[in-house]
Amino acid sequence: MAAGNVLPRGGVGGSADGIESSVAAALAQASAALAAAGIAGPRAEARLLLAAIIAGGAAAVTGYPERRLSAAEAAAFAALVGRRAAREPLSHILGRREFWSLDFQVSAAVLDPRPDSETLVQAVLEALPDRTRPWRLLDLGTGSGCLLLSLLSELPRAHGLGIDASPEALSLAGANALALGLGPRADFRRLDWNEPGWTAGLIPPADIVIANPPYIPSGEIAALAPEVARFEPRAALDGGGDGLDAYRRLAPALAGLVAAGGFVAFEVGAGQAAAVAAILAASARCLSVPEVRADLAGIARCLLWRRPGEDRRD
Ligand SMILES: C[S@@+](CC[C@H](N)C(=O)[O-])C[C@H]1O[C@@H](n2cnc3c(N)ncnc32)[C@H](O)[C@@H]1O
Structure with a gap:
């Protein structure tokens, strides 16, 4: 209207x-x-x-x-x-959104950080044996940087790299890192996981690999709330025909991205946990059977795989 x-x-x-x-x-x-x-x-x-x-x-x-x-x-x-x-999102109009009790700048170039995604931040923090080690984090599809920067705010010696295909998102994530005083520990780089050889620059492997990839089935986007369907970036939402394209693309790369003793945490859409677990089981054989974390509504929202091996003793 x-x-x-x-x-x-x-x-x-x-x-x-x-x-x-x-x-x-x-x-x-x-x-x-x-x-x-x-x-x-x-x-x-x-x-x-x-x-x-x-x-x-x-x-x-x-x-x-x-x-x-x-x-x-x-x-x-x-x-x-x-x-x-x-029906423009309130966060776009105000230019700000709270996530993990931190203030993030947002725009039409990034997904509006969702409260459900705090499940992933919580899951990672609970999985870490010690928050004071110099953990190396890698965030695939960083958007506003909300996941990576929330984790860095809790891990005082950690460093993180956030990648995204969107230059506008990366520039916003960089601005958020600076505003939160996390700039010296956060790097952002443009990488598109649909391009061949996209992992070539991502060395060494990270201790913690996180991702909240686009996972809405293409055909369901138009029926979402107008704030989402009309105003959020299509690239942040569209997971292909069944919503699982990004998981299929990322899974084979994980063996080279996660260090021994490290782990991978992926957000999944409602009802996708079993399918995503199967995709990773088929492609990333170095990883354990995933642990499942539910969001506040009881929906399986985050999968966490461990890569066996000695974690770093820094
Ligand atoms: C669902 S959003 C998540 C953003 C942020 N991590 C969060 O949790 O709010 C997915 C992000 O993946 C990025 N993305 C989509 N396709 C990509 C690709 N092929 N390569 C790299 N990033 C991609 C989008 O630009 C978007 O920022």
Whole structure:
């Protein structure tokens, strides 16, 4: 639905008679517009959008409901509400997303970090015998860098390499590393796992290889929420006909990517765990039978394989 169809006459925060609205009235109008557009938490989102444009931010929104919006504030708020009513993701509009209690810059170039993906971060941390060793991490399809950087934030001597086919994603991941103070321990490189010989530059093998590859079956993408189907990068979603193309492509490379004593952690889509386990069993024979970690909804979300051998004793 176009924004013009859901915004009240005079716009959000403005009014048809030229008298500017209060914060409270603007919020009420915006909430109604967002609810009409099918947004699940319209009031909370309206507050976040208003906080993004008025001086004083969230404190001003909650503390001064009677404050009048200036014409410029009302216009800016109306523009943001219009974008959200058109189902652009809130994170894209605000340019930020919290993940693992860290603040990540996001954009239309990267997957919006999902709470479910924290399952993988947790699984890796639980699998490590000691968080203080200088672990070497490799993140395949790093996007915003949320998985790699969350792990580096918990592993004070670890270094990580994130790869992605998207230059825009890599630039955002690099910016996130710097903003989080992790720049000296994080490298990012453009590599496309569909290109022949793509692993040639990835030496030495990593202790921990992680990936949240695209895993939505191509034919299911159009039916996803508009925020996902229309606004998230196709390359971050599309896993081919059955959703498993990236796992098939990555599996044969793992033997050369993971060090003895190390492990591999992959996120999987709902219902994919057994199929992904079978793909890795067939291709990466050096790895153990996977351990399965469920997300908060009880869905098998992360598979973790160990590569037998001495882990490093640094
Ligand atoms: C599902 S997103 C995951 C992003 C991030 N790791 C996360 O968990 O939020 C998958 C990522 O894989 C990248 N990707 C897709 N195909 C790729 C390929 N052939 N080679 C390298 N990266 C690829 C996408 O650009 C995207 O950033």
